[in-house]
Amino acid sequence: MSKIGYVDLSDEKFTEKALTDGEREKFLGGRGLNVYLLLKNSMPGVDPMSPENPLIFGAGMFSGFFGARYSVAAKSPLTSVLGESNAGGYFGPELMFSGYPHLVIKGKAEDPVYLWIHNGTVEFRDASHLWGMDSIETQEVLKEDLGQDVQIACIGQAGENLVKFACVRHGLKRSNGRTGIGAVMGSKSLKAVVVRGTEPFTPSNRRKVLDVLKKFYDQVTGTRLYPISSTYGTLYVYVLQHEIGGLSIRNHSKTYSPKAYDLEAETFLEKYKTRDVACRFCPVHCTNQHRAEVDIEGEELIEGEGPEWYLMGGFGPNLDNYDWDLILKGNDLCNRYGLDIGSSTALIGWLMELFEEGLIDKPTCDGIEMNWGNKKAVVDMLHKIAKREGIGDILAEGWQHAARKLGIDEDITEIPNEAVHAPNTKGLTIESCFDCRATSATALGEATSNRGYDHLRGRASLEYMGLPAEFFEDLIGEPVSNDISSWEGKVPLAKWSQDLLTIMDAVGICKFWSQFWGPNHLGFEEVSDIISAAFPLEVSPSELRETAERIWTVEKLFNVREGKYGVGYDMAPQLYYRPIPSGPRKGDRIDQEEYRERVIKYYEERNWDKDGIPTKSELKEVGLEEFQEIVVKNG
Known part of the structure; x- marks a missing residue:
């Protein structure tokens, strides 16, 4: 039975709670369970830098045997809405092996500390000697002290100094970024979380797991994109x-x-x-x-x-x-x-x-x-x-x-x-590398992301690939134009893309293994096969779509509870209404009123009201009746 660890930094206390089968089935793990725990364990209007703002670490459901990703969540000090970020490397599996795949951290240490978690044991250790070090130096010192096999999530000087877009860092480059999670960690005087474990993952059906993983390994490495991605x-x-x-x-x-x-x-x-x-x-x-x-x-x-x-x-x-x-x-x-x-x-x-x-x-x-x-x-x-x-x-x-x-x-x-x-x-x-005002589904999917504009939560990558309408009819049930600026079929494609990326973050599979990266990569059906092979659960592809909708709705409820909702918050950036000045898409832009209509249609697709608040019927449909008070207060 998986366990959730509850850490109180103020009193240096640790308690644990078993993760129920119902919680696992409804939210899977990683991002899914993190956002549920965030909504359950935080108060409305909590100051992001206060000891009461929970900092939540969670390994993806498959971390430890197929995936390697983990998530960190808190209320964002940068935006005052949902703060949640996903990263790869080696920390996620080790967190799973350590005995506590999810950690809910509250309070503030009197002096800098780090958490040392190993095989079900949790220690609060002094980190005064680490304070002021960058993230790479910090990991080097901790590995010298605790062994080269430990895995570390830590902050650098930006997190210590409460820069509101500071990251939690792991390894040389893995980052839980964008929403200032590192500043939340710094506000708690928590320099690092260090994990080591030897608790093995025991699948429900070992032979079936091996067969399924071999099949999907061959599926991913057999795509035409594989030699490109693995080189560049x-x-x-x-x-x-x-x-x-x-x-x-x-x-x-x-x-x-x-x-x-x-x-x-x-x-x-x-x-x-x-x-x-x-x-x-x-x-x-x-x-x-x-x-x-x-x-x-x-x-x-x-x-x-x-x-x-x-x-x-x-x-x-x-x-x-x-x-x-x-x-x-x-x-x-x-x-x-x-x-x-x-x-x-x-x-x-x-x-x-x-x-x-x-x-x-x-x-x-x-x-x-x-x-x-x-x-x-x-x-x-x-x-x-x-x-x-x-x-x-x-x-x-x-x-x-x-x-x-x-x-x-x-x-x-x-x-x-x-x-x-x-x-x-x-x-x-907007991430400063690209400009998506010529791409309708992507602009909608990224702008309506619950943590703010986000290619990792809302990019409709398949929109770019010139795929035939028949492919999308099989995938989402209706044709989609392969013209990137057309709106035909793009609202359901935006929602489908968001749902796919949500599931990948919950189970801990890299998006580069998924249909985010190409049409022949892993999707809902493959994730369903892995769950049935590895766990005593049977979750169909359509039920996974419902799980994604449930997780997405919990995220939206968090923002609604914090008063950040309405069409205005889901509109595209002002930039996107101005024509592209030059290049292959010269003159392209998003029509502001047409986009507003698509936002309303998107709300209808998600069974939300005209202000983007999930309806009572939606909460009942996805099993979130416990949060109806949020809808009643804000609807």
Whole structure:
């Protein structure tokens, strides 16, 4: 029987509770169980930085034998809505083996501590000697002390200094990012969670599990994408995104530029890559380790993991940079400090645009020339943000706080989505690598994501692949246009994509194994087969769709309870209503009123009311009657 561990940092107390079969069946694990525990264990209006805001770690249901992913949840200090993030590596399986696949952490330690969890034993240990170290140094010291087999989730200086977009970090590059979970961890004076376990996973039917996993291993490694992903990682997406006119260049001022071809994945492989790295149990090995000599702050040798194309675009064209040195330096600093890459690069791009337009000046930026492409300025600003020095102290609070402090009137709006210079939804900036205003299902799926604009929660990747209408009729029950800007079939496709990604996060399977990455990858049917082989549960593909809807609804209920709901919060960023100025999709944009109609249709698909509040009938249908009070109070 799986157990949930409850940690009180204030009193250094630990209790446990058995995970019931009903909870497992309804929410699976990982993200699914995390958000349920968050809603159950937090009070309405809780201050994200207070001891009462729970910090919840959860291994995916399959972590320990097939998946390797885990999630961390809390109320976000950046957006004041749902904060939840998923990561890979080795921490998730080890958390499962340690005896407590889910941890609910409350309170605040009097002095810095770390948790040492091993085979059902939980210890509170002094972390004063670790405070002030970056995330990589922290892990090195803990492994020297506790052994090289331990796995660690920790914070760097950004989390310690309560930067509101700080990450929880694991390994050289794995991050629970975007929503400031690292700041929540820092507010509790919790430097790290260290896990080690030898408690084996015992499947219901060992032979059947082995057969199913072999079948799906062959399915994933037999796709045409496999040799590309296993060689380039995600870097090849950069070229594809540019070819369709979907990059962010100069903070979304453009989506296409011939200069963007100067950044080539082949250059990285030839000059900097040293070897492939994989998460536990994964044959794709999409992570690249690298070594590079850079000269931005003086000559230095950088060794690390990554980058993803996400960072390549964010520190590249988004800042008008087309050299690998800044990309690799930015990768190293964000990983060490524990800064979220998407928020950091979006914030610096925003600052550069304001500087170029004359809305802020050099003295405002502590004497730094924030011109496009200024590499030293980017690096200096990362240091300032992580250390909360000068203007960095303002930026560390997030773009909304910075807009008010700097007097950027066009970005001071009642509903964050309406900001002009900082494209976002629910206060979470668009990831700075891409621009999706030409893609209807993706724009809708990402904008309506419950944690804010999010490709990992709402991207309708199949929309990009030119698939025939018949494929979608089999998949979601109706035809979908293969024109990325058409709305035909796109609302149900957006919902289906969100549901698929939700299930993958709950069971702990990487999205690169799923139909998020390609039509021949794993979907609801395959997940159903794994559950029936490994657990004493029978969950059909249609029941998994209902499970995804249940989890998504719990997330929405959290935001409703916090007063963050209504069509305005699910509208696309203001940027998306302006025509694309150049490139292959020149002139494309989203019509604002048409988009509003699609949001209402999306609500109908989810059985929510016109304000995006789940109806009582929806709660009954997915077995969430215990939360009806939230609907009654806000409906």
